[in-house]
Amino acid sequence: MPHITPLELLSIGDLARRAGVSVPTVRYYEQRGLIQSSRTAGNKRQFPRHTLRRLAVVAAGQRVGLTLQSINDALAELPADRAPTQREWRHMSQIWAVTVARRIRQLEALQSSLDGCIGCGCLSLGKCTLFNPGDEAAAEGPGSRWLRRADAVAFMP
Amino acid sequence: MPHITPLELLSIGDLARRAGVSVPTVRYYEQRGLIQSSRTAGNKRQFPRHTLRRLAVVAAGQRVGLTLQSINDALAELPADRAPTQREWRHMSQIWAVTVARRIRQLEALQSSLDGCIGCGCLSLGKCTLFNPGDEAAAEGPGSRWLRRADAVAFMP
DNA sequence: CAAGATGCTCAAGCTAACTTGAGGTCAAGT
DNA sequence: ACTTGACCTCAAGTTAGCTTGAGCATCTTG
Numbered sequence: 001m002p003h004i005t006p007l008e009l010l011s012i013g014d015l016a017r018r019a020g021v022s023v024p025t026v027r028y029y030e031q032r033g034l035i036q037s038s039r040t041a042g043n044k045r046q047f048p049r050h051t052l053r054r055l056a057v058v059a060a061g062q063r064v065g066l067t068l069q070s071i072n073d074a075l076a077e078l079p080a081d082r083a084p085t086q087r088e089w090r091h092m093s094q095i096w097a098v099t100v101a102r103r104i105r106q107l108e109a110l111q112s113s114l115d116g117c118i119g120c121g122c123l124s125l126g127k128c129t130l131f132n133p134g135d136e137a138a139a140e141g142p143g144s145r146w147l148r149r150a151d152a153v154a155f156m157p
Numbered sequence: 158m159p160h161i162t163p164l165e166l167l168s169i170g171d172l173a174r175r176a177g178v179s180v181p182t183v184r185y186y187e188q189r190g191l192i193q194s195s196r197t198a199g200n201k202r203q204f205p206r207h208t209l210r211r212l213a214v215v216a217a218g219q220r221v222g223l224t225l226q227s228i229n230d231a232l233a234e235l236p237a238d239r240a241p242t243q244r245e246w247r248h249m250s251q252i253w254a255v256t257v258a259r260r261i262r263q264l265e266a267l268q269s270s271l272d273g274c275i276g277c278g279c280l281s282l283g284k285c286t287l288f289n290p291g292d293e294a295a296a297e298g299p300g301s302r303w304l305r306r307a308d309a310v311a312f313m314p
Numbered sequence: 315c316a317a318g319a320t321g322c323t324c325a326a327g328c329t330a331a332c333t334t335g336a337g338g339t340c341a342a343g344t
Numbered sequence: 345a346c347t348t349g350a351c352c353t354c355a356a357g358t359t360a361g362c363t364t365g366a367g368c369a370t371c372t373t374g
Contacts, residue, residue, distance in 0.1 A: 012350090012351075013350065023351085042352095043351080043352065
């Protein structure tokens with residue numbers, strides 16, 4: 001079904017299918033600047049094959065918990081028109097790894113709070129670490145607390 | 158500043174301040190059914206002191222990455238009018254701990270993918286585990302992939 | 315007793331990340 | 345020629361989790 005064009009260009013439908021996202025999502029990502037396309041004579045989008053990698057990076061970033069904005073910032077450091085060099089790629093992976101590591105530490109702290117609470121029956125407030133994380137600043141913007149936190153952490157190690 | 162009433166009732170302002178959320182947020186949570194209040198003669202909300210714990214649980218749930226809906230489900234198992242027993246509390250903590258543990262495992266898998274990619278220079282797609290998580294189903298609903306996933310996982314261990 | 319702080323309700327707005335719909339175009343097959 | 349399936353654009357709708365604003369009531373304090 002996916003046409004193999006001589007120039008390695010993919011239609012939006014094929015790209016979406018192979019990347020596991022919907023067609024409107026692909027258009028949305030393009031509009032957001034995450035990916036780019038050329039057009040056929042008939043005004044249809046054509047995507048270079050390595051767009052698949054960019055979309056995979058987007059999906060990975062989302063699994064990390066990053067916003068599209070942050071992912072875009074990361075992708076901006078990768079070339080839009082060719083495959084990244086190993087050096088470029090390593091740079092990005094390392095930053096993301098740091099973000100993931102940080103998030104894991106947060107969750108581990110939360111988990112030991114929960115474990116502590118299970119055993120201690122500390123229902124009194126005031127002693128319980130779950131109830132007094134200490135690192136939770138009061139005033140932040142709108143949206144999910146979790147996402148805000150994950151986002152704030154990204155790309156500023 | 159926080160008035161100590163004989164009946165241990167808090168005004169919305171005091172509650173918000175002590176819980177570290179905004180006043181409209183408290184009203185929003187009440188509207189969502191996460192907390193409850195009585196009213197004074199002058200129609201002002203009065204919250205029992207243990208509402209602080211419920212709000213702390215909400216904050217903890219958000220750090221886990223749960224939606225208010227899921228948190229609400231969890232809170233529904235705790236009594237609205239009194240402090241939870243140790244048994245009730247343990248039940249909830251254990252379920253949440255499972256959720257957190259699962260999420261940590263997911264992030265660890267992602268991290269080892271990233272680590273692998275850093276070293277291997279596998280920019281080819283097709284071999285890289287980062288690009289082929291395998292556990293990432295294609296079609297889901299709207300919203301953040303991450304949140305959807307975290308939510309789907311909650312309370313169905 | 316007047317003023318400022320605090321609270322109330324209801325409605326509308328906001329961001330993220332998409333989806334859905336309306337109305338029109340293009341290219342291939344019969 | 346004509347239909348069908350894949351595309352196109354643009355606008356509006358959706359969900360979550362709040363925030364902001366308007367207009368009015370109620371307290372506490374000097």
